[in-house]
Amino acid sequence: MSQADSHRSPQYQRALAALAVSAIALYFATGLHPIWWMTWVAPVPVLLVAPRLSGWLAFGVAFLAWAVSSLNMWKYYRAILEIPMPVVLLAIFGPAVIFALAVLAYRGALRTSAWRAAFVFPMIWVCYEYIFARVSPHSTFGNVGYSQMNFLPIIQVASVTGIWGISFCLFLFAGTLSVLLCRDATVRQKCSLAAVVGVLLGAVMGFGIWRLNAEWPAKAAVSVGLLASDLPKNILTEEHADTMRLLREYAAQAENVAVDGAHVIVIPEKVSIVLDSDLPEVDALFQSIAAKTDSSIVVGVVHPTTGARWNEAREYSPDGTVRTYEKHHMVPGFESSLTVGTARIEWREPSRLFGLWAMAICKDMDFPDLSREYGKDGIGLLLVPAWDFKADGWLHGRMAILRGVESGFSIARSPKEGILTVSDDRGRVLAQRDSKSAPFITLLARVPVRHTQTIYAQFGDWFAWLNIIALIALIAEGRIRRRLA
Numbered sequence: 001m002s003q004a005d006s007h008r009s010p011q012y013q014r015a016l017a018a019l020a021v022s023a024i025a026l027y028f029a030t031g032l033h034p035i036w037w038m039t040w041v042a043p044v045p046v047l048l049v050a051p052r053l054s055g056w057l058a059f060g061v062a063f064l065a066w067a068v069s070s071l072n073m074w075k076y077y078r079a080i081l082e083i084p085m086p087v088v089l090l091a092i093f094g095p096a097v098i099f100a101l102a103v104l105a106y107r108g109a110l111r112t113s114a115w116r117a118a119f120v121f122p123m124i125w126v127c128y129e130y131i132f133a134r135v136s137p138h139s140t141f142g143n144v145g146y147s148q149m150n151f152l153p154i155i156q157v158a159s160v161t162g163i164w165g166i167s168f169c170l171f172l173f174a175g176t177l178s179v180l181l182c183r184d185a186t187v188r189q190k191c192s193l194a195a196v197v198g199v200l201l202g203a204v205m206g207f208g209i210w211r212l213n214a215e216w217p218a219k220a221a222v223s224v225g226l227l228a229s230d231l232p233k234n235i236l237t238e239e240h241a242d243t244m245r246l247l248r249e250y251a252a253q254a255e256n257v258a259v260d261g262a263h264v265i266v267i268p269e270k271v272s273i274v275l276d277s278d279l280p281e282v283d284a285l286f287q288s289i290a291a292k293t294d295s296s297i298v299v300g301v302v303h304p305t306t307g308a309r310w311n312e313a314r315e316y317s318p319d320g321t322v323r324t325y326e327k328h329h330m331v332p333g334f335e336s337s338l339t340v341g342t343a344r345i346e347w348r349e350p351s352r353l354f355g356l357w358a359m360a361i362c363k364d365m366d367f368p369d370l371s372r373e374y375g376k377d378g379i380g381l382l383l384v385p386a387w388d389f390k391a392d393g394w395l396h397g398r399m400a401i402l403r404g405v406e407s408g409f410s411i412a413r414s415p416k417e418g419i420l421t422v423s424d425d426r427g428r429v430l431a432q433r434d435s436k437s438a439p440f441i442t443l444l445a446r447v448p449v450r451h452t453q454t455i456y457a458q459f460g461d462w463f464a465w466l467n468i469i470a471l472i473a474l475i476a477e478g479r480i481r482r483r484l485a
Contacts, residue, residue, distance in 0.1 A: 011053060018049035019061045019068075026069030032076060032395045034147035040173050042069075043103075047121070047178035050107040062103035066096035080389050083333075095142070098128045106175060112481075114185035114193050116474065118178075122171035123471045126164050130464035137332050139366040140399065144170060149398035153208030155427050158406045159454040160207075161463035162368060168467065169204055172197060212426055220354045222381070224422055225262030225295075226414040226443040227253050228435040235416065236270055236302075243272040247282060249440070250299070251289050257442050258293035264349070266414040268435075269300035269311065269327075269362050269385040276305055286316040294318045296349055300361060300385030308339040313359045313385050317349055327361040328370055344370070346377055355380030355449040362386035362415070365400035368407075368461075375407025375457030380449040382411045388418030393434070397421045401429070408452035414443075425452045 025042035028035045046065050050058040070092040077088045102124040110117040125144075133140045140146075145166030148154050157165040176197045180190050227250060237243040254265045274282050286297050296317050303312040311327035326341025346358045358379045364370050365384060374382060382404065388396050397419045404411045405427040413421050421432045422445040431445035 011057070014049045015053055015057055015061045018045040019065050021045040022062075022065040023068040026065060027072050030069060030144060030147055031072035032392055036148050036151045039144060039147040039170055041177070043099075043121075043171065043174040044178050044181075046103055047106055047174060048181055050103050051110055051182060051184055055104060055107070058107055059100045059104055062100035063093075063096045066099040067092055070096065076389075076391050080391055091142075095128075098124070102128075102171075106178070110179065110182065110184050114179045114189040117185075118172065118175040118193055118197065120471070120474060121175035122168045123467045123474070125171045126168050126464060126467040127471055129167055130164055130461065130468070133368075137329075139329070140368065141366055143167060146395060146399055146402065149401065149427065152212055152427055153205050155402060155405055156208035156211040157204050158402055159211070159408065159452075159456055162406055162456045162461055163402060164461065164464040164467070165204075168463070169201060173201060212428075215426070221446045221448045222263040222354060223261045224412040224445055224447050225254070225257035225260070225265040226412060226420040226422070226433075227257065227265060227267050227440065228414055228416050228418075228420060229440045230417055230436045231439055234271070237272045240275075240278060243274060243278065244281065246272055247285060247299070251285050253440050253442060254286075254295075254297050255289050255293055257444060258289070258295040260444055262295055262444055263354075264296040264357075264381075264383065264412070265298065266383050266385055266412050267297070267299045268414050268416040269313070269387040270302050271299065271416070272301050274301040274303050276303075279303075283314075283316070283322055286314075287320055287322070290316040290318050291320065298359060298383045298385060300387075302338070309337055310341065311335065311338045311361060313361055313383075315345075315347075315359060315383070317347075321347075323347060323359075325359040325361065327364060329363045329367055331363055344373060344377075346374070346379060355451060357381045357383065357449075359383050359385075362388075362396075365403050365413075368403060371403035371407045372457050372460060375409065375451075375454060378451045379409050380451040381447065382409055384411060384413040386413055386415035386418060388415045390417045390436075393418035397432075401427050406454065407457040408454045410447045410449065412447060422447050424448055425450060 022042055022045045025038050029038035029042045046062050077083045102121050105124055106117050106121045109120050129143050140163055143163055145163040148166055154166060176193060179185050180194055234246055237246045250267050257265055286299060290297050296315060298313055298315045300313050303310040313325045315323040323345050325345040328341050330338050346356055349357050356379045358374050360382055384400060397413060400411060400413050401423045404423055404425050408425050410424045416435055419432055419434050420443045422430045424430060430447055431443055433441055433443045435441055
């Protein structure tokens with residue numbers, strides 16, 4: 001072995017070890033069923049080794065760590081969603097490039113400032129996630145913040161910063177810990193950094209714990225009944241006879257749940273194709289159950305009409321009112337033939353004691369902006385028919401739940417091929433049940449109808465923009481400093 005090879009061998013060994021540890025940690029820390037605590041430390045091995053490697057090798061290690069970990073989504077993308085291979089490769093390699101660039105930025109900043117290194121890492125990631133969410137038809141899907149949905153104290157920061165604050169805290173912790181463990185910063189720098197970041201993250205955690213325990217009482221709580229059937233014959237009916245058969249079965253289930261005490265019942269998205277000629281019979285069926293049981297019923301249907309094909313939620317009130325909401329955000333490919341809705345629907349049902357209610361449908365909950373508009377209006381309960389893809393039931397349901405934390409309302413979400421959930425404005429799951437557990441499943445739970453004013457609902461993505469401005473300032477400052485050197 002040459003002298004050059006003997007010097008490179010420890011470098012490559014460190015690189016491979018960091019690659020393996022971070023890739024494995026990220027694999028379990030992200031994806032459809034993330035282990036929340038692993039997300040906090042998964043980037044640390046790569047960050048620790050990056051200053052000891054050449055620039056290209058550091059980039060390669062970070063890139064491969066993220067890319068390999070993204071294989072946890074391979075089956076979901078290819079076998080379940082059947083996404084074309086070029087799109088899948090972009091979904092895997094695109095974030096891997098950004099992660100690698102963030103690691104390189106950390107590596108470069110560490111040479112001049114421990115502070116800059118610790119903060120540039122999360123700032124780059126937040127900027128990427130925000131820009132991606134603005135341009136992607138999938139919005140926030142894939143955001144690392146969703147990995148924390150089982151860790152309630154940290155997700156409360158979303159009521160102030162949106163989901164971007166969760167991602168920032170995760171990567172700030174990893175960046176700071178890496179600085180504290182490295183040899184490139186002085187003891188004084190480490191102590192001051194640890195003190196400030198400790199206070200910052202401590203304040204975030206303290207706020208979360210306070211918010212979970214210091215709640216204002218709801219004016220009212222209602223009993224919500226969720227229904228679903230995953231039988232193949234009940235997934236989406238098209239012929240009139242089959243449609244009426246399924247809707248009568250849902251109506252019978254709704255009546256039973258109402259008798260058990262449900263004040264509002266939610267049936268999943270797109271249970272049947274309902275033509276204009278079918279509407280009188282369908283409306284009469286659910287109006288009669290709503291009036292008989294003094295309950296509201298929300299039904300998700302596909303409603304083709306002249307010049308449009310709507311993914312629609314129809315709400316039947318006891319007083320005979322029928323309200324309709326058309327889905328705003330379609331699943332690319334699966335729903336390309338459907339017409340995009342633009343209107344929001346809100347109402348008080350049946351009295352002011354029960355607050356303001358609203359509707360959304362499935363993928364609408366991936367987009368914070370729509371929920372933020374509902375939050376600004378002061379809704380207390382959002383009713384969400386949905387249709388998941390079996391494997392993503394937990395993740396897609398928790399994505400919806402975070403919208404309630406961000407904008408201050410409870411959510412009742414009823415999907416086919418997913419997990420029925422009832423959650424409050426703090427993100428607590430009050431009840432849940434897997435839709436595959438019976439031919440027809442029902443879930444009955446009490447949920448507070450309470451609106452909480454949040455900073456995020458009022459001021460939107462201010463924190464993401466703060467990261468963008470700060471990152472631009474850091475880049476400009478670095479260029480000026482190099483020119484003066």
